Amino acid sequence: MNLGPVDSSQVPRFAGPATFARLPRLDQVERAEVAVVGVPFDTGVSYRPGARFGPAAVREASRLLRPYHPGLDVSPFERAQVVDAGDIVANPFDIGAAIEAIETAAGGMDARLVTIGGDHTIALPLLRAVARRHGPVALVHFDAHLDTWDTYFGAEYTHGTPFRRAVEEGILDTEALSHVGIRGPLYGKRDLEDDRRLGFGILTAADVLRRGVDEVVDVLRQRVGDRPVYVSVDIDVLDPAHAPGTGTPEAGGLTSRELLEILRGLAGCDLVGADVVEVAPAYDHAEITSVAASHVAYDLVSLLALREK
Numbered sequence: 325m326n327l328g329p330v331d332s333s334q335v336p337r338f339a340g341p342a343t344f345a346r347l348p349r350l351d352q353v354e355r356a357e358v359a360v361v362g363v364p365f366d367t368g369v370s371y372r373p374g375a376r377f378g379p380a381a382v383r384e385a386s387r388l389l390r391p392y393h394p395g396l397d398v399s400p401f402e403r404a405q406v407v408d409a410g411d412i413v414a415n416p417f418d419i420g421a422a423i424e425a426i427e428t429a430a431g432g433m434d435a436r437l438v439t440i441g442g443d444h445t446i447a448l449p450l451l452r453a454v455a456r457r458h459g460p461v462a463l464v465h466f467d468a469h470l471d472t473w474d475t476y477f478g479a480e481y482t483h484g485t486p487f488r489r490a491v492e493e494g495i496l497d498t499e500a501l502s503h504v505g506i507r508g509p510l511y512g513k514r515d516l517e518d519d520r521r522l523g524f525g526i527l528t529a530a531d532v533l534r535r536g537v538d539e540v541v542d543v544l545r546q547r548v549g550d551r552p553v554y555v556s557v558d559i560d561v562l563d564p565a566h567a568p569g570t571g572t573p574e575a576g577g578l579t580s581r582e583l584l585e586i587l588r589g590l591a592g593c594d595l596v597g598a599d600v601v602e603v604a605p606a607y608d609h610a611e612i613t614s615v616a617a618s619h620v621a622y623d624l625v626s627l628l629a630l631r632e633k
């Protein structure tokens with residue numbers, strides 16, 4: 325029997341500590357198959373700071389989640405032991421040290437992780453940890469931005485560069501790399517050429533609109549095949565109307581309905597880990613962004629739970 329969340333019909337959901345979805349902490353169980361972990365770190369940002377407060381805001385917004393997912397027909401917390409593993413301690417004054425600490429902490433956990441960021445820099449050490457276990461993985465990356473740029477101010481490790489570094493390090497399977505939701509101005513056409521050369525295929529925000537969710541899911545599933553796959557969700561993939569609380573917002577994005585439906589379309593894929601990053605609560609209103617992120621995390625947890633048993 326798995327230890328589930330606090331029952332919101334017995335204890336008001338606004339009472340008590342805010343673990344993700346009111347789940348038990350890692351130290352309250354003997355083993356866990358799926359863990360939600362926070363990485364409060366935003367030293368890699370190029371514009372508005374504040375994603376260091378993302379994990380706390382997403383946990384707070386997750387109080388309203390319920391234990392049955394009708395879209396995927398699964399009770400994720402019954403199907404698997406899901407826990408909140410707390411926050412990884414990352415040095416806010418030293419990006420290199422933070423990246424190492426994240427890789428070590430993530431690599432030391434047996435459960436499959438859904439990580440709440442934090443800025444997008446953290447995807448690199450999380451991918452390293454996953455690749456150590458599974459070899460080079462497929463990637464489905466939801467974002468307004470490519471995040472395959474080379475450097476900012478000469479710095480290699482930033483929130484705009486994790487996936488270029490990951491390809492260079494050989495931890496991604498370059499036959500199976502997708503960006504979804506890309507839009508907005510670039511520095512030049514070369515950004516797209518570099519991205520293609522690194523191996524990425526792009527489904528833009530306009531593609532989601534014109535081709536629709538089902539066709540996007542088909543393309544993604546075909547690219548992923550039966551490879552182990554990591555899903556990285558930068559919350560700015562959503563339109564600023566659906567996610568105002570983020571550091572580098574771009575107009576013309578996905579709705580939360582589209583994002584959640586595409587995620588559900590990945591059911592049955594060999595998901596080995598996932599993240600939700602770039603929630604910056606200081607720019608949020610009425611918890612719009614943190615509610616969206618909590619639902620994205622719930623769907624990712626549900627996809628991981630579906631693989632159990």
Ligand SMILES: N=C(N)NCCCC(=O)O
Binds near residue numbers: 371483484560572602
């Ligand atoms: N990963 C995120 N959210 N943003 C990257 C933006 C990089 C830039 O300032 O051009």
Ligand SMILES: [Zn+2]
Binds near residue numbers: 467468469558560561
């Ligand atoms: Zn982004």
Ligand SMILES: [Zn+2]
Binds near residue numbers: 444467483
């Ligand atoms: Zn990003």
